Amino acid sequence: MSPERSNAYRRVMKTLQDVGPSKLLDSEQQRIRYAADNLIFSSDLSTDIEAQDALADVEALCRALVESGRWELVSADRLADDVHQCGPAMPAILQAA
Numbered sequence: 077m078s079p080e081r082s083n084a085y086r087r088v089m090k091t092l093q094d095v096g097p098s099k100l101l102d103s104e105q106q107r108i109r110y111a112a113d114n115l116i117f118s119s120d121l122s123t124d125i126e127a128q129d130a131l132a133d134v135e136a137l138c139r140a141l142v143e144s145g146r147w148e149l150v151s152a153d154r155l156a157d158d159v160h161q162c163g164p165a166m167p168a169i170l171q172a173a
Contacts, residue, residue: 084161
């Protein structure tokens, strides 16, 4: 696991600790934690369907938080990006697709 991934995981957990209780329902916090946990332990995102699904779920959650007016776009984007960075880097060929 790279330092970048562990730092991203730390940022996600810090976000949950700082704003989670006031701006996220318990079930939403659990979804974010589940995704971060799956991604941090994933070795290959291109073949890890569970991690892919968890990441997609967090991205959908972040969109819903913004659309409902509960979160600002910049905060939701930062959280989604941090969760994504918990996972392994995608090979360059897949990133371009």
